[in-house]
Amino acid sequence: ESADEAALIASLPTDFRWGVATSAYQIEGAHDEDGRGPSIWDTYCRTPGMVEGGENGDVACDHYHRMPADIALIKSLGVDVYRFSVAWPRVQPGGRGPANEAGLDFYDRMVDELLRSNVDPWVTLYHWDLPQELEDAGGWPERDTAYRFADYAMLVFDRLQDRVRTWTTLNEPWCSAMLGYYEGRQAPGRQDFGDAMDAVHHLLLGHGLAAQRMRAAATEPIQLGITLNMGTATAATESLADQEAARRADGLGARIYLDPLLRGQYPGDIMDDLSVRGIKMPVIDGDLAIISQPIDVLGVNYYSSHRFSGVDADGRTEDADGNPVSSTVPFGRPVTAMDWEIVPEGFTQLLVRLSKEYPGIPLVITENGAAFDDLPDPSGFVADHDRTAYLSAHIAAVAAARQQGADVRGYFAWSLMDNFEWSYGYAKRFGLVHVDYDTQVRTPKQSALWYRDTIRRVRGY
Numbered sequence: 001e002s003a004d005e006a007a008l009i010a011s012l013p014t015d016f017r018w019g020v021a022t023s024a025y026q027i028e029g030a031h032d033e034d035g036r037g038p039s040i041w042d043t044y045c046r047t048p049g050m051v052e053g054g055e056n057g058d059v060a061c062d063h064y065h066r067m068p069a070d071i072a073l074i075k076s077l078g079v080d081v082y083r084f085s086v087a088w089p090r091v092q093p094g095g096r097g098p099a100n101e102a103g104l105d106f107y108d109r110m111v112d113e114l115l116r117s118n119v120d121p122w123v124t125l126y127h128w129d130l131p132q133e134l135e136d137a138g139g140w141p142e143r144d145t146a147y148r149f150a151d152y153a154m155l156v157f158d159r160l161q162d163r164v165r166t167w168t169t170l171n172e173p174w175c176s177a178m179l180g181y182y183e184g185r186q187a188p189g190r191q192d193f194g195d196a197m198d199a200v201h202h203l204l205l206g207h208g209l210a211a212q213r214m215r216a217a218a219t220e221p222i223q224l225g226i227t228l229n230m231g232t233a234t235a236a237t238e239s240l241a242d243q244e245a246a247r248r249a250d251g252l253g254a255r256i257y258l259d260p261l262l263r264g265q266y267p268g269d270i271m272d273d274l275s276v277r278g279i280k281m282p283v284i285d286g287d288l289a290i291i292s293q294p295i296d297v298l299g300v301n302y303y304s305s306h307r308f309s310g311v312d313a314d315g316r317t318e319d320a321d322g323n324p325v326s327s328t329v330p331f332g333r334p335v336t337a338m339d340w341e342i343v344p345e346g347f348t349q350l351l352v353r354l355s356k357e358y359p360g361i362p363l364v365i366t367e368n369g370a371a372f373d374d375l376p377d378p379s380g381f382v383a384d385h386d387r388t389a390y391l392s393a394h395i396a397a398v399a400a401a402r403q404q405g406a407d408v409r410g411y412f413a414w415s416l417m418d419n420f421e422w423s424y425g426y427a428k429r430f431g432l433v434h435v436d437y438d439t440q441v442r443t444p445k446q447s448a449l450w451y452r453d454t455i456r457r458v459r460g461y
């Protein structure tokens, strides 16, 4: 942590909210207990070749059986809020119909445990675990899935709204749509660009339908939002081809979500690009009003930023199908264990830009963090100076953005503890707390102690 970073971090207000985040499939395990049904991730993990080492979330961090101890661990970090997700296939094993009460009971107990520990619960309703039966019926490219999501959201809301004030509908719809239905690098592993665009619209519609119904049913004030993953997309050079590549990356990565949510319309340039490819968003009259109803907070997940080029290695600007080429050009910065470049100033730029171009919506960093090749010492302690430096640089980047006018209200470190890193399995560790997967022993790393002390310092005690 440099002196500059320390001074920036110290400038954060005492009421800034500090948290740690996780998601259900990545930590819970207990994949077939208390009536949980299969999700697209159970299926994807069982498809040979999809996940590193053939690993899956059957056991994960066994959080389902260790929840009270894990909440005590969260409390010991001194954070004031915990962001977790609810597993749809625990609440509705087949994605429709009445609630599986045993599934809801788990989150009910967790919320009580958190409140007893003086930690605020922040619920994410969907972190990628679509019930398999809904995928069998077409998944997110099907309009019906949006209505199914809103029904599910209400089952959770009705059970927990007396104690939970803060709600996120979807985590990173870009990942669900683009990695799940176009690139195939995440569940359900499909590869069709048109399907992915249908998924974008139905994810957004699902968000809007759920938000509408939750708002109408709320008996107390709630904070409602959605979380997007974004970075700053810049052009590698001044050339028109590179600027166009950056425009497209920003359009498909950020504006295709931000604009309908916060301005009530899809970005015109991206719709033009799509129509050249014969693709049209499956919008029905009234959808955009549903999608753009007011939200209280925009969640931002930030990991890295990219420079884009519109020219490939062979100097071509179009691929075999006549579609424009996009590639990334490294900054030449150090990378994390994911090979993602460390670009904290891209974080500041993103936050300042969001507050300028989409004014009036408070921002919360719902995820930021890094995987590194942690090596525990003989006592099990991990002196993760690289992760600590990453967190320090990025929290300072948030503070710098605030000084430049960005309305950022809080920060969640990803993640509370090492967990199932999707297609990468258990080898990639993002935790502030180390998990020994043989014994399930949790050991706070250097970064966890630094985070705890940093929160204390900002609060002035």
Ligand code: GBH
Residues within 6 Å of the ligand: 023, 026, 171, 172, 175, 229, 231, 301, 303, 304, 305, 339, 340, 341, 367, 414, 421, 422, 430
């Ligand atoms: C989040 O997604 C997820 O919400 C969380 O579950 C996950 O464990 C965590 O991040 C860590 O992966 O090309 O250099 O930018 C992250 C979304 C989208 C971030 C793709 C990185 C590409 C890498 N990711 N993006 S880089």
